[in-house]
Amino acid sequence: MEHKHPVEAMAGGQGQPPVLQPGYTFATITDKISAIVLTRQTPLGWFVGVGIAGMLSAVLLYAVSFLMYQGVGIWGINHPIGWGLAIVNFVWWIGIGHAGTLISAILLLLRQSWRNSINRFAEAMTIFAVMQAGLFPLLHLGRPWLFYWLFPYPNTMTVWPQFRSPLVWDVFAVSTYFTISLVFWYIGLVPDMATLRDRAQNRAARMIYAVLALGWRGSARHWHRYETAYLLLAGLATPLVLSVHTVVSFDFTIAIVPGWHSTIFPPYFVAGAIYSGFAMVLILAIPIRHIYNLEDMITDRHLDNCAKIMLATGLIVAYGYIMETFMAWYGGNLYDKHLIWNRMHGPYRALYWALIAINVGFVNVLWTKKVRFTPKLLWFVSLVVLVAMWLERFVIVVVSLSQDFLPSSWGIYIPTRWDWATFIGTIGFFALCFLLFIRVMPMISIAEMKSLLPSSEAKAPLESES
Amino acid sequence: MRPPIYGLVAEFDTPAEIVAAARRAHEEGYRKMDAYSPFPVEGLSEAIGFHKDNVALICLVGGVLGLATAYGMQYWINVIAYPTNVGGRPLHSWPAFIVVCFEMTVLFGGLAAAFGMLAINGLPMPYHPLFNVPSFSFASRDKFFLCIEAVDPKFDRETTYKFLSSLGPRMITEVPH
Numbered sequence: 011m012e013h014k015h016p017v018e019a020m021a022g023g024q025g026q027p028p029v030l031q032p033g034y035t036f037a038t039i040t041d042k043i044s045a046i047v048l049t050r051q052t053p054l055g056w057f058v059g060v061g062i063a064g065m066l067s068a069v070l071l072y073a074v075s076f077l078m079y080q081g082v083g084i085w086g087i088n089h090p091i092g093w094g095l096a097i098v099n100f101v102w103w104i105g106i107g108h109a110g111t112l113i114s115a116i117l118l119l120l121r122q123s124w125r126n127s128i129n130r131f132a133e134a135m136t137i138f139a140v141m142q143a144g145l146f147p148l149l150h151l152g153r154p155w156l157f158y159w160l161f162p163y164p165n166t167m168t169v170w171p172q173f174r175s176p177l178v179w180d181v182f183a184v185s186t187y188f189t190i191s192l193v194f195w196y197i198g199l200v201p202d203m204a205t206l207r208d209r210a211q212n213r214a215a216r217m218i219y220a221v222l223a224l225g226w227r228g229s230a231r232h233w234h235r236y237e238t239a240y241l242l243l244a245g246l247a248t249p250l251v252l253s254v255h256t257v258v259s260f261d262f263t264i265a266i267v268p269g270w271h272s273t274i275f276p277p278y279f280v281a282g283a284i285y286s287g288f289a290m291v292l293i294l295a296i297p298i299r300h301i302y303n304l305e306d307m308i309t310d311r312h313l314d315n316c317a318k319i320m321l322a323t324g325l326i327v328a329y330g331y332i333m334e335t336f337m338a339w340y341g342g343n344l345y346d347k348h349l350i351w352n353r354m355h356g357p358y359r360a361l362y363w364a365l366i367a368i369n370v371g372f373v374n375v376l377w378t379k380k381v382r383f384t385p386k387l388l389w390f391v392s393l394v395v396l397v398a399m400w401l402e403r404f405v406i407v408v409v410s411l412s413q414d415f416l417p418s419s420w421g422i423y424i425p426t427r428w429d430w431a432t433f434i435g436t437i438g439f440f441a442l443c444f445l446l447f448i449r450v451m452p453m454i455s456i457a458e459m460k461s462l463l464p465s466s467e468a469k470a471p472l473e474s475e476s
Numbered sequence: 477m478r479p480p481i482y483g484l485v486a487e488f489d490t491p492a493e494i495v496a497a498a499r500r501a502h503e504e505g506y507r508k509m510d511a512y513s514p515f516p517v518e519g520l521s522e523a524i525g526f527h528k529d530n531v532a533l534i535c536l537v538g539g540v541l542g543l544a545t546a547y548g549m550q551y552w553i554n555v556i557a558y559p560t561n562v563g564g565r566p567l568h569s570w571p572a573f574i575v576v577c578f579e580m581t582v583l584f585g586g587l588a589a590a591f592g593m594l595a596i597n598g599l600p601m602p603y604h605p606l607f608n609v610p611s612f613s614f615a616s617r618d619k620f621f622l623c624i625e626a627v628d629p630k631f632d633r634e635t636t637y638k639f640l641s642s643l644g645p646r647m648i649t650e651v652p653h
Contacts, residue, residue: 179579231526
């Protein structure tokens with residue numbers, strides 16, 4: 011909750027749409043957002059969504075149960091491609107999470123007050139996306155029930171993790187990212203839980219929100235410490251969001267596989283993560299603001315800004331592709347050259363050209379104002395971007411492994427129905443978590459939205475008084 | 477001896493009014509008081525005489541502790557408890573320890589900031605006398621409150637009441653324990 015410039019935020023400036031439509035007061039903001047959870051009738055779309063997401067979650071449960079019973083052999087993984095869809099999905103999901111942290115932490119430090127209306131649900135998106143991401147390496151372990159072997163703990167085998175391995179770094183990076191995201195999100199929720207506690211008519215709801223509010227009463231001393239803590243968490247989460255995908259990229263770059271062993275990976279992974287994350291933010295925001303009539307709070311300005319960030323990071327990713335190809339030629343390494351040739355002409359060439367067409371070519375439609383200001387078009391572009399980013403990870407993981415140094419050990423990986431079931435299942439589980447979240451928690455931060463109002467400034471009348 | 481009531485609370489409509497009122501009360505010599513608002517109002521904590529908090533220090537201590545724990549743990553595990561020769565590299569390969577050191581600094585620092593803030597705020601606190609005031613539920617919506625507590629040496633039911641009414645509040649309520 012930074013100090014913002016509410017007047018600017020309202021006016022928009024330079025002919026841009028405002029961040030919050032005029033006409034709201036502290037009371038109407040509170041009532042509008044809390045009503046979604048407390049009093050308004052749940053829209054039919056929500057029930058349909060929960061139905062579909064619930065069925066897909068059941069598919070996930072089934073796929074995971076069979077995996078536990080049978081083992082990872084039900085997936086299409088083989089030699090040489092030991093990392094199939096599981097790692098593709100892991101990288102894809104964790105990348106999606108990055109936009110939430112970028113919105114909540116980096117944009118807070120940069121005093122981008124427009125973030126106040128989208129940070130809450132973007133943070134929730136982060137948490138749920140990291141939950142899906144975390145599933146994949148665990149399931150890929152082979153014996154997932156022994157996952158705790160990854161952590162350093164005193165055990166009767168007297169075996170300890172090897173800290174020179176990037177796979178161990180990844181365990182620390184992802185678990186820290188999840189924990190800090192969760193704490194950041196919850197600390198942001200505490201004042202809003204107090205608001206819901208005070209508004210709820212239903213006794214059970216009041217009790218639950220009271221417990222979650224921890225007895226928050228809005229004391230000036232509390233707010234002072236709260237703002238310090240919030241800013242510190244943002245400061246800590248900022249390097250964290252840049253580091254997580256960097257560490258994920260280390261999983262690849264530390265190995266000597268052609269196509270992985272490259273210094274371009276960390277920045278290119280981080281840009282790709284933010285790119286796909288903003289696509290997911292738009293995928294969620296556009297239907298939500300329509301179904302819940304939140305166009306006043308999640309305005310065209312928000313969609314426009316998200317689209318611009320997507321365009322900027324998308325072009326960084328495109329630069330990464332160009333550099334990768336250039337370096338393969340300029341570096342003169344036979345295996346690197348072969349890798350690029352294999353991407354362009356090998357068995358997976360269709361995927362490579364599709365992702366180049368989208369991430370280098372198609373993404374440029376975001377330069378036009380018409381696309382950025384037409385929610386339906388923007389939603390479609392975001393969906394295409396998410397598909398392209400998934401293909402990018404597929405190309406990185408699978409194509410590199412399929413043909414490395416030794417032609418006698420080349421191979422082909424074709425995902426099985428269990429690979430697909432697990433992937434589709436996590437999309438359903440993600441959607442289910444998200445739908446439950448918007449039903450029971452305020453999806454827009456009530457307290458932070460109030461700071462956008464010009465009347466939240468205490469200064470002006472005081473000066474005239476003296 | 478415990479005073480018969482917790483204090484007197486005055487209700488205001490705008491951030492500007494509450495800041496002005498808090499400042500007046502501080503000038504008047506009241507110290508055991510607190511202001512309540514639905515969102516952080518700039519200058520309000522300063523107006524009641526609260527300037528510095530220790531959250532940043534707690535965060536720093538947490539972060540340093542995390543860093544020390546991470547380095548110590550990796551050194552002990554990779555050099556002393558379970559030395560493994562990986563391609564002839566030194567056991568004490570400190571550059572490889574940087575990532576985990578960074579992660580645990582952020583983890584400990586972040587948890588210290590969040591839970592430290594809650595702890596010095598005295599939260600969770602399920603009961604507080606102010607929750608007895610019916611209109612206080614609007615402190616989380618659109619109203620602003622200034623409570624002068626009975627433990628303040630200057631507190632006197634009548635003079636404090638008079639002082640609070642001079643600030644032009646919507647309403648003044650006695651807060652039972």
